[in-house]
Amino acid sequence: MRKSLPGKRIVACGTLVALLAATTAAPASATTTTSPVQASLDALTAQDGVPGAEAVIQDHGRTRVVRSGRGDVATGKPFPRNGSFRAGSVTKTFVATVVLQLVAEGRVKLDAPVERYLPGLLPDKRITVRQLLQHTSGLYNYTDDLPLNDPESLRHLGADPAELVVMALKHPPLFAPGTDWSYSNTNYIVAGMIAERVTGHALTDEIGRRITRPLGLRDTYLPRRGDEKLPEPHAVGYVRVDGNLVDFSDYETTMAWAAGGLVSTPADLDRFYGALLGGQLLRPAQLAEMQRTVPAGLGIPGARYGLGLGSIPLSCGEFWGHEGGILGFTNLAGVGPQGRRVTVVLNQNPTPAAANQHMLAATDAALCSGK
Template identity: 45%
Template structure:
């Protein structure tokens, strides 16, 4: 999934299906060639003062970590919003990075999906303690897998034990199946070919499969498409003007955006991979958004605009992540959220996302601070690239 930002130590985001939520692949150890140092520039609403540590960090993500572009939006303690850009939107044309441009939001989609499920809980249409079988009879059957044993809560909190389908299709997503449309049931069938990771509730393991099931649950209970429910219940409700759920077969990005890049193997040049069929992510990672819209969404969510108090409390009820899961100290899973200690004290709430070409790291605090940083390569061009994105998110939220 990708997850949260981080504490004073960089958090390594779990990779791909294995550890990083629509995330795609493990952090590489070797730098990837990006054709030389890229220019860095600030967005028009950015502070240009010498003490602006966010601007400096953005420039370093480009010059030192090799990301073609970096975009950020922040909301400070004073309530003031700022936008930043660095690098170039297109390695071929060297076009400017659009301020607050659209990016594929990856696993941040899970927070939207979880929110819709919890809204249905608040409406009395779903129960967190109910078995998946109640809503989707016969869907989950496999080796150690039975929908009669898995609860809705376990889906949203990654304690179901369901195998992660992205572990088995990622190479094809980047290659021969880049333009292939996949139906949600196909994604579940891929997971069901494999043994359960553990008995439901026995441990914690990030699995995109959980959220494909949650998406189907939403459709079954409401009788309406997931994209429609996400749009009406969240996107339109809080005015996310640049966030949308791509339509069937829609491979491009609608508004101004930087191009996304990927290295087919460690040490290889970056290949442009902006256009693809995102259906393989669906309820787990298909949304397109902008840094400021992600700030608005997570701020509205944590601020109680989208959920009743009882359901928001459930969402923020977290479980400890195993120490060997690849997350940083103190990271905990809620229902479609993660919490992470900040270096300056307190917690940052959010999620994070990785999908071909884009890595996004958003987070908000209970007192109204918010920041989202997006970079345009996934894998990272250097071994510490994603850790440095997380470190910059912490800096953006903790700066005085």
């Protein structure tokens, strides 16, 4: 039986904090005989204590898989090659793509107020669709309400989108719309509601019709309420509770929904971001809007955010993509210079603070060193 939402604490989806709070240098443990990607993954597992890590790199038709640590600490099995995982806030890029396709079709206007599509939902009638996708709405982040001190209470906790918005609206706005930047999962709950209202279809069906089926992403989907099972094969997703690693692979993720509920694989995300940045999913005008960025406001030089897409400098150029974090899994996926793609996955969330540095180091090495 699913528990009702009111009074329960909601898991925080990933933000760009992990993507940004890092350097691009390879760890000091790298040797001349170990590739930079392998060295960074080994640092995650040996130094940071993450159970396992994997990088799947696609470079113009060539795929390389680099792994470290264990996919299952009980059996000692390694990460499955290209296994399923919960992609967290990478979901936001998918949702933004759906909304921007609706913009191209003339069914949604970026600078129209949310009120046009969801009358009466938000007290501030000035908030626009663009501000939702860009995190400049000022809406409070509903996942910040309560700490994750009792993950078991979340395992079977489902939510309807409107309930999540109500949670956020118990708090005053952080700022007037368009005057600042603050990452808020509430923005994408509302964006997903707009997509459903405009199309008349469930968001998971629109993602399937518009993105996953056209690209052949057979292992990517947004779970419906009650779907708690992570498909095999997959690494075990862990949460550390009282110092012990707890299996949190299977659970209800509609609490994250359009902000972070997606299930995918590294190869699927590599293909998705390559197709997106390559112009296969959006018309040039809408892709340009997606890449029209503002400072991310996290105190990291060069960090910027567009519409469901983040940008940071690499040692060899620019990264476009998104970080994702949800109970059990952390990942960073995107595209670098010359169209090289990478998805780095860790089978733990939350992660130790030092893991952020090594995750981005692995990403930089994969996209810039070619080794």
